[in-house]
Amino acid sequence: MLEIKDLHASVEDKKILKGINLQVKAGEVHAIMGPNGSGKSTLASVIAGKEEFEVKKGSVALNGEDLEELSPEERAHQGIFLSFQYPVEIPGVTVTNFMKTAINESRKARGLEDMPANQMLKLIREKSELLEIDRKFLSRSLNEGFSGGEKKRNEIFQMAMLEPKLAILDETDSGLDIDALRIVANGVNKLRGGENAIIVITHYQRLLEYIVPDFVHVLHDGKIVKSGTKELALELEEKGYDWIKQETVV
Amino acid sequence: MAYTEEELKKELETKEYEYGFYTDIESETFPKGLSEDIVIAISQKKQEPEWMTEWRLEAFRVWKQMEEPEWANVNYEKPNFQDISYYSAPNKKPKYNSLDEVDPELLDTFKRLGISLDEQKKLAGVAVDIVMDSVSVATTFKKTLAEKGIIFCSISEAIQEHPELVKKYIGTVVPQKDNFYAALNSAVFSDGSFCYIPKGVRCPMELSTYFRINQAGTGQFERTLVIADEGSYVSYLEGCTAPSRDENQLHAAVVELIALDDAEIKYSTVQNWFPGDKNGKGGVFNFVTKRGLCEKNAKISWTQVETGSAVTWKYPSCVLKGDNSIGEFYSIAVTNNFQQADTGTKMIHLGKNTKSTIISKGISAGQSQNSYRGLVQVNSRAENARNFSQCDSLLMGNRCGAHTFPYIEAKNKSAQIEHEATTSKIGEDQIFYCNQRGIDTEKAIALIVNGFSKEVLNKLPMEFAVEAQKLLEISLEGSVG
Secondary structure (H helix, E strand, O other): OEEEEEEEEEEOOOOEEEEEEEOOOOOOOOEEEEOOOOOOHHHHHHHHOOOEEEEEEEEEEOOEOOOOOHHHHHHHHOEEEEEEOOOOOEEEEEEEHHHHHHHHHHHOOOOOOOOOOHHHHHHHHHHHHHOOOHHHHOEEEEEEOOOHHHHHHHHHHHHHHHHHOOEEEEOOOOOHHHHHHHHHEEEEHHOOOOOOOOEEEOOOOHHHHHOOOOOEEEEEEEEEEEEEEEHHHHHHHOOOOHHHHHHHOO | OOOOOOHHHHHHHHHHOOOOOOOOOEEEEOEEEEOOHHHHHHHHOOOHHHHHHHHHHHHHHHHHHHHOOOOOOOOOOHHHHHHHHOOOOOOOOOOEEEOHOHHHHHHHHHHHHHOOHHHHHHHHHEEEEEOOOOOOOOOOHHHHHHHHOOOOEEHHHHHHHHHHHHHHHHHOOOOOOOHHHHHHHHEEEEEEEEEOOOOOOEEEEEEEEEOOOOOOOOOEEEEEEEEOOOOEEEEEEEEEEEEOOOOEEEEEOOEEEEOOOOEEEEEEEEEEEOOOOOOOOOEEEEEEEEEEEOOOEEEEEEEEEEEOOOOOEOHHHHEEEEOOEEEEEEEEEEEOOOOOEEEEEEEEEEEOEEEEEEEEEEEOOOOOOEEEEEEEEEOOOOOEEEEEEEEEEEEEEOOOOEEEEEEEEOOOOOOOEEEEEEEEEOOOHHHHHHHOOOOHHHHHHHHHHHHHHHHHHHOOOOOHHHHHHHEEEEEOOOOOO
């Protein structure tokens, strides 16, 4: 589904990604771990098409189609979803209105009519129950005055609503208490299936107890330095990132 | 019909402004310039009684002594008042009973504006008194209103038919000598609307007027007078569009509202006059004096959405004369390209327990300048006066400006005055967030701007709110690169 080849990317001439290779197949869950500043969030932003990152070399393709020429919204229409590490606030725009706009814009791009109101309401009800979201929450302004946990839960609610092909969760676990973590993981696991792929970016192994990955990659200094199965995450937790750093030096 | 290249080029140039067209209706236009003779001629043209002519002349004499104000935060080339024609009227003047009688070209103009009378009759149940180039051409729903004793007509007609009401109230809220533009308007006003709601009557429909400036080089001087008698209620809508023109067009309207004891007036405006092109050329100069007077327990609420004009100078105000009276001001002012707006309100608390609310939302884009200027004045006898003001500014890009000038004068210790102000900028992060959810940049801006303006949009009557929302989107198209 997702194929990244020798990806190099910079921001303001600072090289951040230095040759990433990654293949994610439909139905798989990949975890990307690594110390601060290793390029995890940059990788997520580059896949989503954020303009301030310049791709210097290499390619990102979704289902065989090169993404380079596509705008962020076109990538979203292709089924890429990014759960933001720091979701922004949009005052005066309710969660419901935002979701309605997002869904209908994506439908428009696919040549479909707006989703009928009753269907939309049904979908909202279904997904808010899945993520144990209070209905009152949906009529609040997007992320305005939300707690850290509410923001993250709202990101996963949006993911559930949009049903993306490829979801990238950028440190979704930060700021979540154990109950919220369980609810969020439950929402993510519901999306897991033959058709979809998920990339989980995280510092800690904790989230991976709930969302069990098929593969774990360790990112260090803009490169994937180690790949393995879920056991790698445990080993990493035990030995710390210094272990990786030392290994790469050797 | 095949286009020549020249025609096509011309069409494309004017395309930016959706309503930028010019209707070729024969019209009778006075020679340029202003003098006592012109004032008298206008009055005669309208077959006005002598007291009205005198009233105009008084205003003209005062105006001659006055100077154009310069305190506003706007820069523009001052109009040459002797180079303006002060009267222009569509030629085929008689009033019509049905649409069939109306000049088909005029009807076509309305269709292009998307305000066909037919549609409005059916859809909104709105009685429309259309002011096209200063003379009312069509009035609908008059019969329904007449049954309730409501008078809704052009001010010229009111001067003929209801002189006692006009004479009693005109100039009582905005005196002839109030300010430079009000004096000019008082001398030369061509037409406008008049509305009277009798005691205890609740007007069953929204009243509305569409204004248009159509004749090149013709200033438009509208005069509106709304009187809500004791215990009555009326909601009045005013909306306007204008064709694009190279030279600057001057507009100096006066609106007077009178809410007698226990009456309520809701006055809503959507203003979309030609703002000038991308380089700041052309555009309407809008210098408006709007003021309302509240007697005991009365309430006046101004709601405005200002997206047009090259220069806007406008402060819809409330004089809270009666005890327990309430004044409200809800405003959205959008400026783009080289537009300049200096707008706000004045709340004058004279009576006891008077309350006022000011919610102002300024949106600036391009290289425009957007100023809020507001005065809250509490008189020494105004016990327990309360005011709440909130001024929010939203900036788009790095070359525009937002300014807030709140003036507070409290002469009574019991006054409670609150003022809140915020300034924010549409961030790239917000846009990217929307993009990532599949919403393109134009749509994202519309979403963010609508969210920002929601408190004010909610105050507009439903059908107007939809129109206003579209206007906001059109006005800001292409403003974030």
